[in-house]
Amino acid sequence: MDIQYKKLADYLNMVIKERGLIIIAIDGPGGSGKSYFSDNLNRHLHKCQIIHFDDFYLESDSECHTSSEIGSSFDWTRLESEVLIPLKKEKKAFYRKYDWIEDKVIxxxxxxxxxxxxxxxxxxxxxxxxxxxDYKIWVEADYQLRLNRGIERDGDEMREKWEEEWMPKEIKYIASKIHNPRENADIIIHGNSGDCKSFNMLKTKICF
Structure with missing residues (x-):
């Protein structure tokens, strides 16, 4: 089902008038089109701030990278303490970003x-x-397309990282009965399309 970005944005803009603040997670494996979807949706939103979870990646010397725990390379506790808790209290949030070139938080x-x-x-x-x-959106795409997008963005020298580390860890996350991110999403988007005007929606729990 092709849905216009504006249609979803109009619904969210209406909700904002009633609530003042809503927080949305846009989740999905690497290369699925999350950033593309977020940017296109943002063009139609009245007031929007985007925070990238990649900014909470842990420095390379962290022992967490070798952990078997799901998502261990990302500091979700810092996202919670620096961003989510203050926002839920309707207070300004201040957070640091991981610099991928300098390999440090700044x-x-x-x-x-x-x-x-x-x-x-x-x-x-x-x-x-x-x-x-308040809402959770899951964006997914075919494995090979995601890999191709990742290599195009990061360079062929990162192929092993994608194939041997990041993608297997993400598959484990998707299959997890504890996290179960796909099934707990309010909207599921198929990110194969490169259309900047509409997106393909596979499931929704929201009437808009």
Whole structure:
């Protein structure tokens, strides 16, 4: 079912008038089209701030990267303490970003508790964070397409990282009965399309 971005945005803009603040997780495996979907949706939203879960990646010397725990390379506790808890209290949030070139956490970025806050990134709707969100959107795409997109973005030198580490870990996350991110999503989007005007919706629990 092709749905216009504007149609979903109109619904969210209406909800904002009633609530003042809503927080949305846009989750899904790497290369599925989460950022593309978020950016296109944002064009139609009145007030929106996007926070990328990639900014909460752990530095390379962290022992968590070798952990078998799901999503262990991302510091979800920092996302919770620096962003989600303050926002739920309707307070300004200040967070630091992981710099992928410098391999360290830097800066002090402000998030104002109003309008629509999008938390975009794989593992963003994990069970520990789920209750902070008003809506959860899952974006998925075919394996080979996701890999191709990842290599195109990051370079062929990152192919092993994608094939041997990131994608297997994401498959484990998707299959997890504890996190179960796909089944707990309010909307499921198929990210194969490159259409900037509409998207293919596979499931929704929201009437809009």
């Amino acid at each position: 800066g002090n970025y402000e998030v104002i508790p109003e309008g629509i806050i999008i938390i975009e990134g794989v593992y963003s709707s994990r069970i520990e964070l789920r209750d902070y969100y």
